[in-house]
Amino acid sequence: MGGEGQQISLLDGVEDRFGGIVVNLMEVESMTVEDFDAKLDNSLKAWKDQGKKGIWIKLPRELSSLVDTAIKKGFTYHHAENEYVMLTSWLPEPPSTLPCNASHRIGIGAFVLNKNGEMLVVQENSGYFRDKNVWKVPTGTIKEGESIWAGAVREVKEETDIDAEFVEVLAFMESHQAVWQRKTDIFFVCELEASTFEIKKQDSEIYAAKWMLVEEYVNQPFHNKEGNEMFKLIANICLKSMDGEAQQIALLNGKEDRYGGVEVNLMEVDSMTAEDFNAKLDVSLKAWKDQGKKGIWIKLPCELLSLVDIAIKKGFTYHHAENEYVMLTSWISDLPSTIPANASHRIGIGALVLNKNREVLVVQEIDGVFKGTGLWKLPTGVIQEGEGIWAGAVREVKEETGIETRFVEVLAFGESHQSFLGRKTDIYFLCELEPSTFEIKKQDSEILDAKWMPIEEYVKQPFIQNRENFRCMANICLKRSREEYLGFSTVLTKNLTGKESYLYCNTDHADFLNGKLDHASTSLFRKCFCLT
Structure with missing residues (x-):
């Protein structure tokens, strides 16, 4: 009996990109608590020995009896949907890098106008507004995978049978701990234009529905009661969108560039509401077009990313994005666009570091495409913004191996199209560096091992000899070690x-x-x- 535990199979898991394991039991018809307990014990031991990190177990409702077993072994709930619960456990020492669950619920309110300047309003059968004699805009919650604009159109159709076209987001607000005293609600007030006008209310949720003058809606006593300031604010936003005030709104603060365009930099703007940005952008675009401007650039910091959707709907497109901002562009001239393209290449380096014994500095990586191949490779890396190729090569060698070097020359370079994110081109520079120190101190986070290897042994590795591009680069390194090679x-x-x-x-x-x-x-x- 003592050896039977060793014969129990592991849970069937798939390794994720982050060194974790995903166990999906959705297709498993049945599993006893005893079987699950034994397999989970063996699996956790094996995964820990293998250095795995985050463990995910997806249990269908039919296997809910297994949840308690996993919880007692250190698993916690991550999230749950109608048909399953997801449990997670972090095996290494803290801190855990498991991503958090969804944290927000998205709601919409639809400000729907007809050609007579009337807005669509409803009274509900249940909920907060029941028996308050309040006329409100159609509201609802956005579904998974549904866009805000599509959700607004759907809710209006479901509650009133009115067909409407999305125009813009007028404003949005957030309410923390609004869902189960934990999740945050974000509520978007959307303007829609009606294309049908005969109301057929939804009997299950809607008590009454009608067209009402905007001023009448705003002046309802409910909006002026203490504690209802939020509803009054929304009502006034709807009213303001009707009164033409945008014509007096100032332009966005832009600087003319050398090519007849305008650059709008909002990096130093502390805050701007969607309503303010929408109005200013409308007026600005009209003014810039009248002035004959061409390319318009808008730089939005992360704090103002809520404004991106507004610009996109007005014809702007993404140009590029960095950690702290997104750049949007629009060509408003009738001439062909001359807006320059975004950066199209990523620059990588490989470092040939030879000592006086004709030994080359090589490493094995913990993760990545070479993991598990047994390949000893040159130190490699990506050049950072504003960094010279030579400086990046010196830095990467220092980071990965602790070896100090001096740049000698670029021996060769190659390019690989659609190799980064399925779109960008990689250019790879093979650089020769001369070492000034020789004691290796490997980078524990990325490098499994590092050593000095005779260059002939490096070149003869089967992995290199069986791949043409690696073989070509290795032969250049070998030639450089034997004779003068001008780079x-x-x-x-x-x-x-x-x-x-x-x-x-x-x-x-x-x-x-x-x-x-x-x-x-x-x-x-x-x-x-x-x-x-």
């Missing part, structure tokens, strides 16, 4: 704006340029293949 060296110059810039060109020319830069750089630049 691309650096020449410090200045660009058009006067900033320092490195020119990479044939080493012979680089030596000459570094000595004769003042009078020779222009002509030699045209004669050699180089990169700036």
Whole structure:
């Protein structure tokens, strides 16, 4: 009996991208508590030995009897839907990096206008407004996978049978701990334009529905009672959207660029409501078009990302985004657009570091595409914004191995299309570096192991020999170790704006340029293949 536990199979799990395991029991017809308990014990031990991190177990309603077993072994609820519950456990030492559950519920209120300037209002059979004799806008909750605009159109149709077209978001607000004293409600007030006008109310939820003058809606006694300030504010927003005040609203603060466009930088703006931005953008676009402006750029910080949807609906598109902002553009001229494209390439480096014994510095990585291949590879990495290729190569070697180096030259480079996010191109520079220290101190977070390896042994690895691009790069490294191989060296110059810039060109020319830069750089630049 003592060895039977070793023969119990593990739970069937799939490794996720973050070093965790996802166990999906939705297709399992049955499993006893005893069987689940034994398999879970064995699985947790194996996963911990394998260095797995977050464990996810998806249990259908039919297997709810197994929940208690998992909870007693340290699992916690992550979330639950009608048909299943998701349990999680973090195996390593804290802190856990398991993502949190959905934290918000999204609601809408629909301000629907007809051609007579009347708005669509309802009274409900139940809920907060029951028996209060209050006429309110149609409201509802956005469903999973449903857009805000589509939800607003759907709710109006369901409650009143009115067909309507989404116009814009007028405002939105948030209410914390509004759902089960924990989740946050975000409520969007949307303007819709009616395309049908005969009301057929939904009997199950709606007591009455009609068209009402906006002023009459705003002036209901309910809106002026203490504690109802939020409802009064929404009512006034609806009224304001009717009165044409946008014509007196100031333009967005923009700066003309060198190409006849306008740059709007909102990075220093503390706050701006959706209503204010919508009105200012409308007026600004009209003014800029009248002035013959061309490309419009709007830089929105993360704190104002709620305004993105408004700009998109007015013809703006994403240009690029960084951690702290998103850049939107719109071409408002009738001429062909000349807005420059976003960055299209990512720059990577591989570092050939040779010591005096013709040994090359190599590493094995903990994660990534080479995990589990047994490949000893060169230190590699991605060049950061504003960083020179040579500096990035030196930095990556230092970070991964603790070895100090001096950049010598670029030996070769290659490109790989649609290799990043299925769209961007990678350009990979193979750089030679000369070590000035030799004691390896590997980076524990990324590097499994690092060592000095005879270069012939590095080149002969089956993984490298069986892949043409790796074999080509390795042969260049081997040739460089045996004989003179002219690559691309650096020449410090200045660009058009006067900033320092490195020119990479044939080493012979680089030596000459570094000595004769003042009078020779222009002509030699045209004669050699180089990169700036």
